[in-house]
Amino acid sequence: MKEVERVEFETIAAISTPMGEGAIAIVRLSGDEAFQIAEKLFRSVSGKQISQEPSHTIHYGHIIDPETEAVVEEVMISIMKGPKTFTKEDVVEINCHGGLVSVNRVLQLCLRYGGRLAEPGEFTKRAFLNGRIDLSQAEAVMDLIRAKTDRAMNVALGQMEGRLSKLIQKLRQELLETLAQIEVNIDYPEYDDVEEMTHRMLKEKATYVRREIEHLLQTSQQGKILREGLSTVIVGRPNVGKSSLLNSLVQENKAIVTDIPGTTRDVIEEYVNVRGVPLRLLDTAGIRETEDIVEKIGVERSRQVLKEADLLLLVLNYSDELTKEDENLFDVVKGMDVIVIVNKTDLPQKIDMERIRELAQDHKLITTSLIDEKGVEELEGAIADLFFTGSIESGDMTYVSNSRHIALLDQALQAIKDVNDGIEVGTPIDIIQIDLTRTWELLGEIIGESVQDSLINQLFSQFCLGK
Incomplete structure (x- = not known):
């Protein structure tokens, strides 16, 4: 990455750890006055400023209130001098x-003696503006924080290390x-030592770029x-x-289980890790005709989440005969995973298993006894196989996971396809x-080389405060 001159900003401060009780909490300062502010408040046991x-050293001492000289807190202070820091400050x-x-x-x-409360994501935003990381790496920071599986974390780490950035660059x-080369050919046609860009040469370049972009989109x-996460509706x-x-999937009693039909009245949502695949698991109210007003609302919500699902787990009862409602569900989920x-x-x-196989068609069919914990492993394997082929941990693989990146x-x-189309019909190179x-x-x-300030502000506003 090319060296970028650091931008001057006022000094910011924020709590960089989750709020609540814990062993340690961290207040972070970043900016030209970070040391001056800290020195007003910190009294080291060594007596040094x-x-x-x-x-990149850590020091023990106390935070005091400069007005009263009263001890406020016993602390350890880490000091990091720019530019060898996350923000380059x-x-x-x-x-x-x-x-x-x-x-x-x-x-x-910290705020009273010169700091300004940081905006959400402002520390990472400064790292981007100061050239420490590019925009795709900055977005990967939030992906890393929000990762719910090892696989998701590995993808975020790869992006943070610049794997996508290097390919894009x-x-x-x-x-x-x-x-x-095209510009030189147009502006200085008399230069004989510059090779003329031909349609054949341009097609080779465009085909290479197109192939690389298509490969990236295949991972998207x-x-x-x-x-x-995979929106999965039961x-x-x-x-x-x-x-x-x-x-069974969550391995915790999140939902009430009874023999009474209609116990689940609303959509229950839970995240679960199934062999490295993060599932946003939605347990819905049983879909049936009912006169119960509350249950009817739950059934309508169930129908709504079906339309937004990536994967449906259609559950049938082995000890019940197949009903018209069961068969109607197969029609409802037609064309979906x-x-x-x-x-x-x-x-x-x-239940008539032959009829179930006819209705299931090409869909994976699994039998389970959840009370005996039978069939759950087969189900987890089927979910992973349906969406993932090969190993996500492949060291040379670059994955695109961000919706903004995919859209771009x-x-x-499409733009590079237009180049190829132009070449095919003999459009002039200029x-x-x-x-x-x-x-x-x-x-x-x-990677943020050409992006509007409004988009940058919007992206970083999604970060947590203190990051």
Whole structure:
């Protein structure tokens, strides 16, 4: 990454650990006056000023109120001198006891003596504006914080390390060199030592860029699932074992389980890790005709979440005969990703399994006895196989998981396709150059090389305060 001159900002402060009781809480200061503010408040047991201490060291002492000289908190202070910090500014981290009162008292003193309360994501935003990281790496910070599985964390780490950035920069460099050669050919046709850009040469470059963008987009479905979770809805008639299935996957009694149909009246949501795949698991009210007003509302909500689901787990009862309502559910889920689960195999069989296989068609069919914990492993394997092929931990694989990146890659792909179409019909190269430039600009938006301030502000506003 090219070196970027650090931007001057006022010094900011914020609590960088979750609020609540804990062993440690951290108040972070970043900016040119971070050391001066800390020195007004901190009394080291060594008697030295922290600005005289080596960078990247930690020191024991007390925070005092300068007005009264009263001890406010016993702390450890970490000092990091710019530019070798996350924000490329001077950074001080005050490690306090993890109570609400103590950490807030320290923060208030920092604000009173020169600091400004940081906006959400402002520390990471400064790292981006000061050239420490690019925009895709900054977005990966939040992905890392929100990761719910090891696989999702590995993808975020790869993006933080610049795996996507390096690939995007490589493609942009290829495009830039091509654009420069076209410009020279147009502006200085008399230069005999510069090779003329031909349609054949341009097609080779465009085909290479197109192939790389398409390869990135092929990873986007898996990457997006890892980042946002797979919206998975458990659907079926009342009392077929939907809530038991939720509890089995979560491995906790989150839903009330009874033999009374209609116990679940609303949509219950829970995140669960199934073999590295994060599921946003939704247990719905049993779908049936009912006169109960509350249950009817739950059924309508169930129908609504069905439309937004990535995966449906359709549960049937092995010990009940197949009903018209069951068959109607197969019509409702037609064309969607569905795993059919026939539950309660520990009870005598009444369901027609041949008819179930006809209705299931190409969908995966699994039998379970949740009370005996049978079939759950097979179900987890089916979920993972349905959405993931190969190993997500592959070291040389670059995954795209961010919706903004995917949208920009889609636009860039269309732009480079327009270049290829122009070449095929013999459009003059100086006209084709417009779509080539558009491709270069769209790829630049992914890493923040060409992006509006309003978008930057909107992206970082989604970060937690103190990050």
